[in-house]
Amino acid sequence: MNAPFYKFGAFGDEASLVIAFVIGTGFGFFLERSGFGSARKLTAQFYLDDLAVFKVMFTAIVTAMLGVFYLSWLGIMDLALVDLVTTNLWPQLVGGLVLGFGFVVGGYCPGTSLVAAVTGRIDGMVFVLGVLAGIFAFGEAFPLVKGFYESGDFGRLTLPQALHLPYGLVVFLVVVMAVGAFMGSGWVERRFARPAAER
Amino acid sequence: MRRMHWTLNRALAAAALLLGVAAIAGDPYRGSTVRIDTQELATIVSTEVDHVTPRELADWIIQGRTDYRLIDLSPAPDFAGYHIPTAENVPIALLPQVGLARDERIVLYSEGGIHSAQAWFLLKAQRYPGVYILLGGLEAWKDEVLHPVAPAAATPREDAAFERDAQVARFFGGGPRATTAAADAGAPLGSPAAPTAGIAPPRPPVAGSPAGSPAKKKRKEGC
Amino acid sequence: MSTVPDAAAGAPARVAAPYMNPYLGGVGLGLVLLAAYVAMGRGLGASGAVTSFVSWVVSLVAPGHAAANGFFAEYLEGGLGHPLKTWLVFEVLGVLAGGFISGALANRLSRTVEKGPRISVAGRLGFAFAGGALMGIGAKLARGCTSGQALSGGAVLNAGSWAFMIMVFAGAYALAGLMRRQWR
Numbered sequence: 001m002n003a004p005f006y007k008f009g010a011f012g013d014e015a016s017l018v019i020a021f022v023i024g025t026g027f028g029f030f031l032e033r034s035g036f037g038s039a040r041k042l043t044a045q046f047y048l049d050d051l052a053v054f055k056v057m058f059t060a061i062v063t064a065m066l067g068v069f070y071l072s073w074l075g076i077m078d079l080a081l082v083d084l085v086t087t088n089l090w091p092q093l094v095g096g097l098v099l100g101f102g103f104v105v106g107g108y109c110p111g112t113s114l115v116a117a118v119t120g121r122i123d124g125m126v127f128v129l130g131v132l133a134g135i136f137a138f139g140e141a142f143p144l145v146k147g148f149y150e151s152g153d154f155g156r157l158t159l160p161q162a163l164h165l166p167y168g169l170v171v172f173l174v175v176v177m178a179v180g181a182f183m184g185s186g187w188v189e190r191r192f193a194r195p196a197a198e199r
Numbered sequence: 200m201r202r203m204h205w206t207l208n209r210a211l212a213a214a215a216l217l218l219g220v221a222a223i224a225g226d227p228y229r230g231s232t233v234r235i236d237t238q239e240l241a242t243i244v245s246t247e248v249d250h251v252t253p254r255e256l257a258d259w260i261i262q263g264r265t266d267y268r269l270i271d272l273s274p275a276p277d278f279a280g281y282h283i284p285t286a287e288n289v290p291i292a293l294l295p296q297v298g299l300a301r302d303e304r305i306v307l308y309s310e311g312g313i314h315s316a317q318a319w320f321l322l323k324a325q326r327y328p329g330v331y332i333l334l335g336g337l338e339a340w341k342d343e344v345l346h347p348v349a350p351a352a353a354t355p356r357e358d359a360a361f362e363r364d365a366q367v368a369r370f371f372g373g374g375p376r377a378t379t380a381a382a383d384a385g386a387p388l389g390s391p392a393a394p395t396a397g398i399a400p401p402r403p404p405v406a407g408s409p410a411g412s413p414a415k416k417k418r419k420e421g422c
Numbered sequence: 423m424s425t426v427p428d429a430a431a432g433a434p435a436r437v438a439a440p441y442m443n444p445y446l447g448g449v450g451l452g453l454v455l456l457a458a459y460v461a462m463g464r465g466l467g468a469s470g471a472v473t474s475f476v477s478w479v480v481s482l483v484a485p486g487h488a489a490a491n492g493f494f495a496e497y498l499e500g501g502l503g504h505p506l507k508t509w510l511v512f513e514v515l516g517v518l519a520g521g522f523i524s525g526a527l528a529n530r531l532s533r534t535v536e537k538g539p540r541i542s543v544a545g546r547l548g549f550a551f552a553g554g555a556l557m558g559i560g561a562k563l564a565r566g567c568t569s570g571q572a573l574s575g576g577a578v579l580n581a582g583s584w585a586f587m588i589m590v591f592a593g594a595y596a597l598a599g600l601m602r603r604q605w606r
Binding site for chain 1: 458525575
C-alpha cells in the first residue's frame, strides 16, 4: 500500500469527497479546540501577550512536516506525487502582505472565520461575507491583474531546492527554529503581559 | 496541572528535536532502494495510472507546465533528427548513470513503446516514484498530435474538435493529413513540415484556444 | 479571555471550557494535515471552497459573464460534474461540522461579537467585513490562505508558502498598532 492513496488509485473521486468531509471535520474540530474560533484569541498573537495561536500553527507544521518526511523516507509515501502549489514569488509576497492586513483588521482568516461563524460569532459571519466580496472583486479584476498574478513563476519549488540544502537538513532547521521560538514565546508573553486591570 | 503541562510540553519538544536530528541524514526522495514490490508494480501496470496520452502531453507543453521532465530515450542521432519540444535526451543505455532527480514527474518516450516500458521498470526498480510513459511513444505522438486524421463523416461537433487538433498540430509544426493519403502513406515521417523544434518551452499560438480542450483539466490546488 | 454571551442567546450561561494545550492542539491539527497528505496527496484549504461558491453564484446570475472570466471559469470547470462538487467544498463542510461539534462539547456556542471593550459592535462588524475582503483578495493573489499556503505548504517545505507566511506576519504586525482599539 503506497501513499498518497488517492494518487495510487486506492479509491475514486466520489469516495474522496467522503474523506474530504471526514478530514475537514478533524480540521474544524482542532481549530475550534485550540481557540481559532475566537477573533480575540487569534489576534492576541499580534499583541504578543498570548502566543497560543502561533504555537498551534507551528506545532502543526512541524508535526505534519516530520510525518511527511519520515513516511517518504521509509518509502511508504511518494513525496513526488504530493501536490505543491507553484511558487509565484511576487504575487505571493504581495498577497501575503494584504492577507496579513486583513488578518489583524478582520480578526480571522477564511478557515477560522467559518469555525467562528458556526459557533455563533456574528463578526465571523460578517467576515465570511467580506471574504466572498473580496474573492468576487478579485475575480472581476482578474483580467487586469492576470499578468502580475502569473509573474515570478518558479514552478514547483521547495525550500531545500531554493536553498540548495538537503531536505533532511531543512527539516532539522525548521524543528530547531520552532522549538527555539516556543521556548522564547514564554518569555515574550511575560514581557508583554497586560496588567490585570486591562483584561 | 501546570507542572504536568510543562513536562508534556517538554516531552513533545524533545520528541520533535530527536526526530529533527535524525532527519538530517535522511533523503525523503530516496525511499528504500533495495526492496521491489513486484505486486505493487503489477498493480500500477494493470491500472495504467502511469500513462500519459500524446494529447495530454501536447496540452502540458502548450500550457508551458514545468512540473515534469520529458525524457527522450532514443540514441543521440535520432534525437537530433526529431524530438518532441522540451524533451531531454537520455539514451536508455545511460539511464542508470545520469541520476535523474527523484522528486519530479518523469515522462518517458521512445520510438515505439518498448524501450520506454523497459526504462520505466529500470527506474521503478530504483524506487523512482513518479515515472510515466508516453502512450504509444513517438509514433503515436506523430499520428495523434502532429498529423491528426480528420474523421471521415464528421458531425459539426467533431469538425470543431478536429479544428482544435489541427491547431495543436500546426503549433508543433505538423498539420492534419487527409483521410485518403493516410491509407497508403502511413505516417508522413519525412514530410517537409517535419519540424526540428527548439528546446525552449513554446508559448501558445492562439491565446487560450487549445487550453480548453482536455476534459481532464487540472483541478485548482491549495486554498 | 472568554466573552460574555448577550441576552439574545438565552441559554443558561454555562462556563466555557478552557482551550486545549496549544502544543497538543497543534499535534492534532498536524496529524489531520498529515492524514490529508497520506490519503489524498494534498493539503487542507478553505478559500478555494469559498471561491468555488462565489464562482457558482456568479454563474447563476450571469452565466456568460462567468464563462468569459478566466478566473471564475477555471473554478466552474473544477468540480466533478458540478462546480460545488469539489474536494475542498466537502472538506469545508466538514470544517463547519467539526467546529460546531467542538464548540458544543466545550460550551462555546454563543451568539456574540468578538471585540475589545473600546469599539462599538457596528464598528467591529465593519472592520470584520473590510478584513474579510482584504483576506479574500490576498488569498487569491497568493494562491491560498493561511490553511492552504501557510499550514499545508509550510509542512511540505513549499518555498512560496514560507515566503508568503513571513509576509502575513509582517503585514499583521505592521497594522497591529493601528488596530489596537479594536481588540484591546
